[in-house]
Amino acid sequence: MIDILRDYGLILLVGQYPQGPLGGLAMTLVLAALALIISFPLAILVGLARVSTWVPLARVAAFYVHTVRGLPLLLVVFWAYFLVPLIGGKDINATLMMLFALVVYESAYMGEIVRAGIVSLPSGQTQAARALGLTTPQIFASVVLPQALFNMIPSILSQFVVLVKNTSLAYVIGVDELTNAAYQVNGQLLTKPFEVYGLLAISYFVICYLLGRGVSLIEKRIMKKRSGSGAVVVAAVRNQPA
């Protein structure tokens, strides 16, 4: 395993970069980070739509969320592979398609986290805001969302770990990320699949474990900060395999 790391470690880490495009672990993390950053505002919109009192909007959002949750990510990736070129022209690269699939998928899951965060706020908050004469947009913008989002930070961050794992499916459409890099290394070595894939598993394990640890540290700090105020901390939604 050490010799594989010595010979191919750089490829697993950054792909062909700087001679070629970025790949390997770096691409995995970039994809996951971009997907998180883009899905976050979308998830807030989905969450707001889900709790909207305007029924058609709430229905559409519910349909979106339930559809995505009923489909395997792999199928969403294939859908993206087919749909994104239709929207954006023929020369869209696979990375963008994967990003699209991840954003569509994660916005639904994170939208549910946002919804849970909003619903779990004590209703006295909205009532008090209304009694003070705030309008509905004002209530959401300055009373409900700031509190709900703060409580949701751990769940949203846990979602980053899920995203890192989910990027492994980018391999299917040929994006040069960590799993793909390992697949190529295995193709060159041919005789050591256990070492190569074992190394791949260990890499994901170390990264996701450390990220998860970081998230629980943050969670504890938030719990401590919130324990006096009686606010409900939304439980981390970690149980979501790819």
Added chain:
Amino acid sequence: MEDLLLARPGYFALLLHGLGITAKLFAVSWVAALVVASLLTAIRATSSKIAQGVIALFVEYHRNVPGLVQIFVWYFGVPQLLPRDWQRWINRNDGEFLMAAIALTLYAAAYMSEDLRSGLRSVSSGQSQAARSLGFTYTQTMRFILLPQALRNALPALVNQTLALFKATSLAMMIGVAELMHAVRQMENETYRTFEAFIVASICYLAISYLLIYAGSVASKRVAMSKR
């Protein structure tokens, strides 16, 4: 009408075959995962620190490594460590299915055992004390008193895991198991009717997902009624 993808000769049969393999893979892994998860939970509830540590590591591995990579490790990697005759036996006996089933079983079992563990924690300690004072052994207490109640408490979480496992069976396509996604990809490759093929796949997956969710909610209601 005859221009519909599924109306073409052989394609409906292909889809049914894929659905059958998906159902088989899901059923086998689900049952096995529930058994493994129960065992892990029971062992973890003993006071052996070593067993607890090993199981904790097992769970963390499966929580932090993508399902696809786990399937690759089992399909490409593990056979390398086995004796020659075993490798040959695996190759002759549908190794793709076998390895995918093992990987999915362990993957789901790790998540399910976490759910069962929190289910177990919510069973009041008086239950096991009463069982022990009635003369039940540890195994009997686990099997007849604690695990059934843990299962009941963990039911909603287990329904989620069931759905996740069902969706994860699609990953088996990547090592060549001829399941639903594989069948749809084959249709798409042969006809270039991408849109139709993916619509068919989406309808199949959604229908089964909703069926599982419905079954889960029926089970939850029944369990809620049986609760005193």
